[in-house]
Amino acid sequence: MKRSLDNGMLLAVAVVAASCNASTGGELIEFDAFAAGPEAASGGEAYVFESPRGYTVTLRRAVLHVGAVYLNKSVQTSVGADTSCYLAGQYVAEVPGGFDVDVLEPTLQPFPVQGFATTDRAKTAEIWLSGGDIDAETDPTVVASVEGEATKDGETFPFDATITISESRVIPSTDPSQPGVNPICKQRIVTPIAVDLKPTDGGSLVVRIDPAGWFSNVEFDELELVDDDPPLYRFRDDSLDQPSRNLFNGLRANSGVYDVRWDE
Amino acid sequence: MLDQPARVLTRVEPEYPAARLADEHHSEAPLPELDVEVEVTLDEAGRVTSARVLASGGKDFDEEALKAVRTFTFAPAIKDGKPVASRFHVPLHFEPPPHAEPQFVDVVGKRAPPSRGAGDYRIDVGKLDIVPRRNAADLLKLAPSVFLLKDGGGEGHAERVYLRGFDAREGQDIEFSVGGVPINEAGNFHGNGYADLNFIIPELVTRLRVLEGPFDPRQGNFAVAGSAEYELGLESRGLTAKATYGSFNTARLLLLWGPAEQSTRTFAGAEIFRSDGFGDNRESWRARAMGQYEGRLGSDASFRLSTSAYATQYESAGLLRVDDVESKKVDFFGTSDPNQGGSSARFHVSADIEAKSGETFYGVQAFGIYRSSSLRENFTGFLLDEQLARQQPHGQRGDLIDLSTTAGTFGLRGYGRHGFELLGMKHEVELGMFARGDMVSALQQRVGAQTHDPYLTEADLDSKLADLGLYADATIRFAPWLIVRGGLRADLFAFDVEDNCAVKDVSAPTPDDPPGDASCLSQQRFGEHREPNQHSTTATIKPLPRVSAQLGPFGGFSFSLAYGQGVRSVDPSYVTQSATTPFASIDSGEAGVSFARSFDVASLAVQSVFFVTHVDRDQIFSETEGRATLAEGTTRTGWSGSARSKGDFFDVSASVTLVQSRFDDTGLLVPYVPDVVVRHDGALFHDLFPLAGSPVTGKLGIGASFVGARALPYGQRSDTIFLLDAAASLGWRFLELEIAGTNLANLEYRQAEFNYVSDFDPNTPATLVPARHFAAGQPIGIFGSISGTLGGER
Known part of the structure; x- marks a missing residue:
C-alpha cells in the first residue's frame, strides 16, 4: 500500500506539474495601437502629391475618423455576394474605438482604447469608418474632412469635403427578392x-493612411463650384457625381491607402 | 511426551465481525470466507491464560477469533498422569451469514447493485446533511472529483457538473437517476442529456451511488464520465415543518412526512421557495413535491410507488464581460441582458417491484415523465444576427435565445438475477433490460432586444427517440478473494426526427415570389417549391463491454481494476436520413485500491483510484449556438483519493482529484476543466446538556471546496475558487434551530469563466476578439431555520 500511495503521490505531482505547463494553445494579449499619415508627409505642412489623373494635389487639411480596426485570420477573395458585416474567419485583433486621425501628420497618434488580440497570424485587416453602430441607418459622424487644392494644366481647383456615411450612401437594391443585399455596414x-x-x-x-490614394480617380474639374470669391469647389456628401463617388471609393480603397503593420 | 493433549470441551463459533456486515451495504465488496488460527496457552486447570493469533484474517476477524476462544472450555493436557500447562492451536473459520451474501431483498428496500471497484462510491448522506447545500446536485460533491457551478443560467437552470476531468455541462456526460427514474433529457436541444436535478428535495436524499466510469452493464446512455443514482428516503418519522429565511430575501417552507409505522422509504415532502437572488435579475420562485410508498407483497417481495412534481420560474443574470465590469459598465453582480431567465416543470410517476423466487431475484420498474422548460439566454449580446440578402435591411437585433422544450418520456427497466454454486463458490448471473421512449419538441428562436419578439427560428424539431438496452452481467468468484464482474450491454438508439425548419435560406430567390424574412422557407432555388420540413430516421446499435476485477480484502485492503465502454447519443439535430447515427464512444479504465476498517471509536474508508478515459467525439460548449456541440476526441488521465471516517460524534469526508484532459489531435488542454478539485465535508454532533429532562443536541457542519485554475481557450487560466460553508444547529425534543452560512469568507469569485467573442454594446464598435466572460459567484449568505417534528422522531 505504501508503494501504491507513493506512486499516487508521484502521479499527483506529475499531473500538477504538467498542468502548470499545459495550455489550451494560443494567447490573449493587449496592445497599443497608433494611426498616422504617410511617412512622406511633413507635420504641420501641406502634403503635396501627383494623382494618377494628372492633378497636383496639395492637402492642407485631411482628417479621417477611424472608428475601429480589426485583423482577421482569413483571406477573403470576394466580398461581392457577402451581405454579412463581419468576415467569416476568426478575428484575431481589434482596436474597438476610434478617433480623428490627422493624416497629414506622420508621427504616431495613439488610439484612445487598448487593442486586444490573440497570437494567431492575421491575413486581412479592416478599417471601420463609423461613429459606433456599424448598422445604424443614420450616422452623423464625419469620417473624412479635407481641404486643399488641385492643379492641372494651369487650372486650380480649391476644394473641401466633409464626408459622412449615412442614408446618402445606401445603395438601393434593384432586386425585390434581395432587399438586404447592400447593407449600409458594407459602406x-x-x-x-x-x-x-x-x-x-x-x-x-x-495604421498608416496615405490620403493620396483617396484622390486617385477624382476628376477635380467635375467638382461643383460652391463659391466664386474666392473660388471653392466642394465634394458632395453622396455618390451622385464622379468626384464625390470616387473620393468615397478612395476612402474605402483596400489597397494603396491603408498600411497596417505590427511593430515588435 | 504428553499422555493426552489438551482438547476442546465446548466450542463457540466466532461471530462474523459486525462492522463487516454493516459495511457490506456501503462497500459492496463481497464478504470473505477465511480462517484465523489462534494459539491459546492453558494452565493446569485448562483455563486460557493467554491467546495470540498465528494466522491473521485481519484485525476485526482476529479480535472476534480471540474473543471466541476465550469462551471455549478445555480439558488440560495430561503428562505423567497429571494435568499440565500447555499450548493449543485452534483453527477458526469465518463464513458470512447466509443473509449477507448475496445481498437480496430482505424485508423491504431495493437491492443495491454489486460494486465495480474503488471508483464505485456508495455515499450515505447521514450526518453530513448538516453541511449547507443549495440543492440535491450539491450532494454530488460527496463523491471525489465532482465540482459544480452555475454558469449564469439562473436558479432554475441545471448545474454545470465536472467529473473526473469531464466538463459534463448540465449533466450530459453523467447518467442521472432518482429511484431508478432517469433524469437526463434525451433530445433536449440545449444539451442532449440535459439533467436538471432541481426537482429533487435534498432532505429526501439518503444515499447516492456515484460510479465514476462506465463499468456497470446497468449504465446506459449518457454514462460517459459515469453515473449518479439518487436514493430517496426520510429518516425522521412524523410530520416535520421547516421554515427558512435569510440573505437575499430568501424564504423557504419545507414539509416532510414519514409515517411512523412505515419504512424510511415511505415518505412525502413538499417545498415552496422564493428568493431575490444575490444580484440583478436573479429572482426565482419554486415549488416541488415528492412522495413514495414502499410496501410488501408476501414475504419475498417489496414494491414502491413514487411521484414528484416541480415547477419554477426564474431570472438569470447570464455571463458578463470582464472588461465591462472593470470599466464599470456593469456591476460584478449585474447583468448584461435582463431578459434572461426561464421556467421549468417536471412530473414523474414510477412503480417498481422486486421479488425473490428460489435463488432467482426479479425486479421491474415502469416510469413516466413529463417535462417542459423554457430557457432564455444571451451569451453573445449583439453579434450573430447576420444580414441575409433576402431579408429587409436590419442591424443587430440581439442574440437572446428563447428555447422551449416539451418532452414526454415513458420507460421500463427490469432484471432477473440468479445465484448458483459451482466449485464451492457462489456466482451470479443477471439479465436485464432498459427501454425508454421520448417524444420531444424543441423550438429555439432569437428574440429582439427592443421588441422582445422572435425574429428568427433556429430550430423547430419534433423528435421521437427510442433507447432499448439489453445487458448480461455475471459475478464469478474464482476465490474468496478474487471476484470478476462484467458483461455486455447493447443499446439500440432509434431516431425519428421531424425538422420543421429544414430550409432557412434560398441561394437564388425569385423576384416574383421573394421569400422575405421568414426563417423556415418553402422554396428552393428560383422559387421551386418545397415544404419547409425534413423527415429523417435512423437507428444504430452500440455494444458496450464492461468488466471489473476485485481482489481482497487483505487486512482491510481491496484492489480493483475496471474497464468499460460508454456511449452518448447525439441530439436529434445531427440526424440525417439513413446515415449512420453519430455517437460519442467512450473507453474508460481505472485501477484502484480501497481500505475499509472499523475500529473501536470509528470506521474508516479510503479509496485511491487512477483513471484514464478516452472520448472519440467530445462535446464542447458553443456560446454562439448556446449549447454543446460536437468536437474532436479527448483523453483524460488522473487520480482521485478520498476518505471518510465516522465515529460516535463525528463524520468526516475529504477528497482530492488531479486530472488532465487533452485533445487527441493537438495535445492541447480541453478548456473549462479543473485540474485540481479538493472537497471536505465534516460534521460534529453530540448531546450538549440536559434541559427539562431531555438532552439538547448540537450539530456543526463544515463544507469546503477548492477548485484549481481551469484551462480556458487561448492559453488562459481561470481564477481558483475557494468556498467555505458552515452550519450549526441545536435540537431539543421536537424542535431544531439552525443557522447556516455560505461563502463565509465572502470571497468575490467568478464561478464560471469562458473566453469567447461577444458584443454587448451595439452602439459602439463591435468587439470581435475573444474576451473573458464570467458568471458571478454568490457572496456570503446567512440563513436561519426553525423546524419542528410532530408525531414521530426528529
Missing part, C-alpha cells in the same frame, strides 16, 4: 486589406 468597412502579421506580446499596431 462603412474598408476590407479586405491584405496583411501578413502576427500579434505578439509587447508589440503595437500601426
Whole structure:
C-alpha cells in the first residue's frame, strides 16, 4: 500500500506539474495601437502629391475618423455576394474605438482604447469608418474632412469635403427578392486589406493612411463650384457625381491607402 | 511426551465481525470466507491464560477469533498422569451469514447493485446533511472529483457538473437517476442529456451511488464520465415543518412526512421557495413535491410507488464581460441582458417491484415523465444576427435565445438475477433490460432586444427517440478473494426526427415570389417549391463491454481494476436520413485500491483510484449556438483519493482529484476543466446538556471546496475558487434551530469563466476578439431555520 500511495503521490505531482505547463494553445494579449499619415508627409505642412489623373494635389487639411480596426485570420477573395458585416474567419485583433486621425501628420497618434488580440497570424485587416453602430441607418459622424487644392494644366481647383456615411450612401437594391443585399455596414468597412502579421506580446499596431490614394480617380474639374470669391469647389456628401463617388471609393480603397503593420 | 493433549470441551463459533456486515451495504465488496488460527496457552486447570493469533484474517476477524476462544472450555493436557500447562492451536473459520451474501431483498428496500471497484462510491448522506447545500446536485460533491457551478443560467437552470476531468455541462456526460427514474433529457436541444436535478428535495436524499466510469452493464446512455443514482428516503418519522429565511430575501417552507409505522422509504415532502437572488435579475420562485410508498407483497417481495412534481420560474443574470465590469459598465453582480431567465416543470410517476423466487431475484420498474422548460439566454449580446440578402435591411437585433422544450418520456427497466454454486463458490448471473421512449419538441428562436419578439427560428424539431438496452452481467468468484464482474450491454438508439425548419435560406430567390424574412422557407432555388420540413430516421446499435476485477480484502485492503465502454447519443439535430447515427464512444479504465476498517471509536474508508478515459467525439460548449456541440476526441488521465471516517460524534469526508484532459489531435488542454478539485465535508454532533429532562443536541457542519485554475481557450487560466460553508444547529425534543452560512469568507469569485467573442454594446464598435466572460459567484449568505417534528422522531 505504501508503494501504491507513493506512486499516487508521484502521479499527483506529475499531473500538477504538467498542468502548470499545459495550455489550451494560443494567447490573449493587449496592445497599443497608433494611426498616422504617410511617412512622406511633413507635420504641420501641406502634403503635396501627383494623382494618377494628372492633378497636383496639395492637402492642407485631411482628417479621417477611424472608428475601429480589426485583423482577421482569413483571406477573403470576394466580398461581392457577402451581405454579412463581419468576415467569416476568426478575428484575431481589434482596436474597438476610434478617433480623428490627422493624416497629414506622420508621427504616431495613439488610439484612445487598448487593442486586444490573440497570437494567431492575421491575413486581412479592416478599417471601420463609423461613429459606433456599424448598422445604424443614420450616422452623423464625419469620417473624412479635407481641404486643399488641385492643379492641372494651369487650372486650380480649391476644394473641401466633409464626408459622412449615412442614408446618402445606401445603395438601393434593384432586386425585390434581395432587399438586404447592400447593407449600409458594407459602406462603412474598408476590407479586405491584405496583411501578413502576427500579434505578439509587447508589440503595437500601426495604421498608416496615405490620403493620396483617396484622390486617385477624382476628376477635380467635375467638382461643383460652391463659391466664386474666392473660388471653392466642394465634394458632395453622396455618390451622385464622379468626384464625390470616387473620393468615397478612395476612402474605402483596400489597397494603396491603408498600411497596417505590427511593430515588435 | 504428553499422555493426552489438551482438547476442546465446548466450542463457540466466532461471530462474523459486525462492522463487516454493516459495511457490506456501503462497500459492496463481497464478504470473505477465511480462517484465523489462534494459539491459546492453558494452565493446569485448562483455563486460557493467554491467546495470540498465528494466522491473521485481519484485525476485526482476529479480535472476534480471540474473543471466541476465550469462551471455549478445555480439558488440560495430561503428562505423567497429571494435568499440565500447555499450548493449543485452534483453527477458526469465518463464513458470512447466509443473509449477507448475496445481498437480496430482505424485508423491504431495493437491492443495491454489486460494486465495480474503488471508483464505485456508495455515499450515505447521514450526518453530513448538516453541511449547507443549495440543492440535491450539491450532494454530488460527496463523491471525489465532482465540482459544480452555475454558469449564469439562473436558479432554475441545471448545474454545470465536472467529473473526473469531464466538463459534463448540465449533466450530459453523467447518467442521472432518482429511484431508478432517469433524469437526463434525451433530445433536449440545449444539451442532449440535459439533467436538471432541481426537482429533487435534498432532505429526501439518503444515499447516492456515484460510479465514476462506465463499468456497470446497468449504465446506459449518457454514462460517459459515469453515473449518479439518487436514493430517496426520510429518516425522521412524523410530520416535520421547516421554515427558512435569510440573505437575499430568501424564504423557504419545507414539509416532510414519514409515517411512523412505515419504512424510511415511505415518505412525502413538499417545498415552496422564493428568493431575490444575490444580484440583478436573479429572482426565482419554486415549488416541488415528492412522495413514495414502499410496501410488501408476501414475504419475498417489496414494491414502491413514487411521484414528484416541480415547477419554477426564474431570472438569470447570464455571463458578463470582464472588461465591462472593470470599466464599470456593469456591476460584478449585474447583468448584461435582463431578459434572461426561464421556467421549468417536471412530473414523474414510477412503480417498481422486486421479488425473490428460489435463488432467482426479479425486479421491474415502469416510469413516466413529463417535462417542459423554457430557457432564455444571451451569451453573445449583439453579434450573430447576420444580414441575409433576402431579408429587409436590419442591424443587430440581439442574440437572446428563447428555447422551449416539451418532452414526454415513458420507460421500463427490469432484471432477473440468479445465484448458483459451482466449485464451492457462489456466482451470479443477471439479465436485464432498459427501454425508454421520448417524444420531444424543441423550438429555439432569437428574440429582439427592443421588441422582445422572435425574429428568427433556429430550430423547430419534433423528435421521437427510442433507447432499448439489453445487458448480461455475471459475478464469478474464482476465490474468496478474487471476484470478476462484467458483461455486455447493447443499446439500440432509434431516431425519428421531424425538422420543421429544414430550409432557412434560398441561394437564388425569385423576384416574383421573394421569400422575405421568414426563417423556415418553402422554396428552393428560383422559387421551386418545397415544404419547409425534413423527415429523417435512423437507428444504430452500440455494444458496450464492461468488466471489473476485485481482489481482497487483505487486512482491510481491496484492489480493483475496471474497464468499460460508454456511449452518448447525439441530439436529434445531427440526424440525417439513413446515415449512420453519430455517437460519442467512450473507453474508460481505472485501477484502484480501497481500505475499509472499523475500529473501536470509528470506521474508516479510503479509496485511491487512477483513471484514464478516452472520448472519440467530445462535446464542447458553443456560446454562439448556446449549447454543446460536437468536437474532436479527448483523453483524460488522473487520480482521485478520498476518505471518510465516522465515529460516535463525528463524520468526516475529504477528497482530492488531479486530472488532465487533452485533445487527441493537438495535445492541447480541453478548456473549462479543473485540474485540481479538493472537497471536505465534516460534521460534529453530540448531546450538549440536559434541559427539562431531555438532552439538547448540537450539530456543526463544515463544507469546503477548492477548485484549481481551469484551462480556458487561448492559453488562459481561470481564477481558483475557494468556498467555505458552515452550519450549526441545536435540537431539543421536537424542535431544531439552525443557522447556516455560505461563502463565509465572502470571497468575490467568478464561478464560471469562458473566453469567447461577444458584443454587448451595439452602439459602439463591435468587439470581435475573444474576451473573458464570467458568471458571478454568490457572496456570503446567512440563513436561519426553525423546524419542528410532530408525531414521530426528529
